[in-house]
Amino acid sequence: MTGQQPWHWDEQTWRGHVNRVRAGRSLRPASWPGGARVAVALSFDSDHETIPLRGGETRPGALAQGEYGSRAGAPRVLRLLDRFGIPASFFMPAVSALLHPEEVRDYAAAGHEVAMHGWIHESNTLLGPAEERELALRAADTLEKLSGTRPVGIRTPAWDFSDHTLAITRELGLRYDSSLMADDDPYELLADGEPTGVVEIPVEWIRDDVPYLAFDLGHVLRPYTPPRQVAAIWRDEFDAAVEEGGLFQLTMHPHVIGHRSRMAALRELVEHIDAHDGVWYATHAQVAEYVLSDQRPAPRRRST
Template sequence: MNKPETAGRTAEPWQWEEQTWREAVNQARAGRRLRPKSWPGGARCAVALSFDSDHETNELRDGGKSISRMSWGQYGNRVGMPRILEILARHDVKASFYVPAVAALLHEDEQRRVVEEGHEIGIHGWIHELNSVLPYEAERDLMLRAADTLEKITRVRPIGLRTPSWDFSPNTLAIAKEMGLLYDSSLMADEDCYELLLHGEPTGIVELPVEWIRDDAVYFSMHRFQSLRPYTPPTDVFDIFRREFDYAYEDGGLFQLTMHPHVITARSRIWILEEIIRHAKSKDVWFATHAEVAAYVKTHCD
């Protein structure tokens, strides 16, 4: 949304009229909470694991040509994905994978394997672009082309969206509604699922909320040419994830986790995924894809 003009110059936020800031807030908003009275099989908690298979697009999306950073993305395909899929198969757990179309085209066999093993693939942009800097026509074109590309490769039409970097433009929700998507998983207005409102009107689209606390990248990612060099001991990250799960379990709600194949699968970290699964399996939970959770809450909530 462009800043309004005041006395011939662009107004600062503290100069905005009430209509201006209300319109900014109401572009995409949380509506009714979607927490069912019970989960399938009488489970106390739903567990939705997800992986953003960005691979080389983390470098490509900014026009970068770093061979080093693209090799880090390739690690996600060569090493990370086989480790993740082996663990999920061993524990008989299904998960959701969000894949930029360019990454899917670079690694078509990976996407086919993911679907063949019963997991979900969702839209994650074309080249991991930032939606908030795109004009409407470009964002719509990229989302539609991304969905078509994933369907062509996997023969399954994606029904869920996770915007790259969780970057949501004023047009994203309207485009998702036009595409007939079941759900989004990019926003953070709750811990339980909720229905998304577009300019105050219900869309029928379910939000499976994310949170940076439940994302591996914020604890481990680094960029050697920038000041971004965080590092949290894997034991501390596991403790955070486990405490997030424990509270969700006691609360009877949803535990949603976001991970990346090139981040979580290092030898010193991959145990986090397996231990979270073991810990959750020791409780009465329902493991499901994001699409399964969205479909369930949409049909089991008043």
């Protein structure tokens, strides 16, 4: 079938592609810890300089834009999380962690999760299986050395999930992935129709800061949405999650959300969330553990 156009594929071929990695059973619980109505999992992809570097861009201007994420954005994010007592997940390319080891230690010291996000924010679908595996193993070892804890979850760079990513995830013994978009709530990943035990904590471009706020002088498209309009979209996503008793998951980047006016909008969103009773703030690892295990973690208290 190699080289055939998709409209020439037989049923076995197109079903095989669709079923390679598929959403299995829903893992949304009847309730969250302590009877909470909604789970809130905030995450930050600390890409920093790896965005230009992975494309071979080494000029100081592009690297400075990434450096902002570590120098200014991440400290602001940590202060906001500390103010409201919220645990979060930080997905960090290994090269970014090596460039900013104190930042990794700050995340860990504050009780946040440090999780995998590739080696240098590479595109997995451009790699062969051996190379993708080697980079993943190297990244896991690097984050463990710097944070003091072996990562239990992965978010593929740019959510680029190859035909080999799930097998590598399982080989590493990771508890969850957070790169796919088949649901709003956690589900189990299937590999060729078979349950894997790997939790998917789904993402979505709607709940990501980049599509709204990114600006790249070198591209024709320069999307920009006023920060409080972005927060309004995310507030509606949260409110619907409360109504459904589900998960509100958010993906942000310190070099994007970490600017002053954007942090003001994020603070207003957090204040909206925090005004609700029955909110369980959790890391992605805690969500995965809760939906899989009978020994479920105690809820983190929201600020009063």
